[in-house]
Amino acid sequence: MLTVAALLRLLDAPQPLTAEGLPVDPLLVVDLATADDRVRAETLDAGLGMLPQVTVGVLPSAPSPQALLLAQACTFTLRQASGQRSAPGARGRRACVVVADVDAELAAVERSIQHAPVAAVSLHRLLRLQARSTVPDGLVAESAVYSTLLAGPEFARWLAGRPPRRPAGTGEPLDVTAEAGVLRITLSRPARRNAYSAAMREALTDALSVAAADPSLRVELRGRGPDFCAGGDLDEFGTALDPARAHVLRTARSAGLALHRLAARTTAYLQGNCIGAGIELPAFADRVLARDDTLIRLPELAMGLVPGAGGTVSVTRRIGRWRTAWLALTGAPLTVRTALSWGLVDEVVP
Helix, strand or coil: CCEHHHHHHHHHHCCCCCCCCCCCCCCEEEHHHHHCCCCCHHHHHHHHHHCCEEEEEECCCCCCHHHHHCCCCCCCEECCCCCCCCCCCCCHHHEEEEEEEEEHHHHHHHHHHHHHHHHHHHHHHHHHHCCCCCCCHHHHHHHHHHHHHHHHHHHHHHCCCCCCCCCCCCCEEEEEEEECCCEEEEEEEEHHCCEEEEEHHHHHHHHHHHHCCCCCCEEEEEEEEEEEEEEEHHCCCCCCCCCCHHHHHHCCHHHHHHHCHHHHHHEEEEEEEEEHHHHCHHHHCCEEEEEEEEECCCCCCCCCCCCCCCCHHHHHHHHHHHHHHHHHHCCCCCCCCHHHHCCCCCEEEE
């Protein structure tokens, strides 16, 4: 673990790379409690933004205001849990994830990053960019990174380990009804846990265009069965003709952008598994209601990818780039109560 002073010296040194051009160590861990008052958060933030590495800060249970400021420069910061509740509202605290065992969490983060270092560093840089981007620009940036990683060796390795693809199935992927000024859109592939397929994307984009054409309609987004959506349909991963055309299609038919434009009159209702696209898309809605059994994950890094349904835009705007980074870099499940406290959902309902 580096001290802040050692990290600052590292910023001015050439970064050692492997023969493949990757950082020798894609993860830097820094003890933010070692900072003194002379270290400026802006200086650290600018320096870390240039490094090709994920930087994880570590804080004690009762950090100083200066250490909390510096936490904002890191990819995210782990903070040791204590028995006392922290006062809400400080932006530095939004950069932190409170855990029971910092060492165990660091070990899990390191394993995840070592498994897919290219995707991890790409995510780190993408999330920093998202903090300064508009929603449309952010969606284009996410799609470009996602498409690039589709052509990379980490995704190819994951794809090679997949079982044979199953038949796509038949039937309409959505149920859409309009009644009393409400357009109800229900993801309707319960046998596949409402996996987000290309057909579902097209149907959802078409359905949302109906609401866009009628400003009087409110939108309700739901999922049929025990799960709202278990993420992208894994049987379709790797089937695009080429990543470049996939990028053009993804940005031209973006359900995330359509939901963003309708956000003020959209309510999403979550239950069960909300994985990948299953949280990335509803996070665009102005109002997200979730049942107590809701469980949220961003698992794409394990596939050598970053979130690709808009999550680096939608989730980041709800909980900040730091907690989004932790979710995506670890793939850890998030309970609905933590999601509520972070602002990823707005209300827990029966």
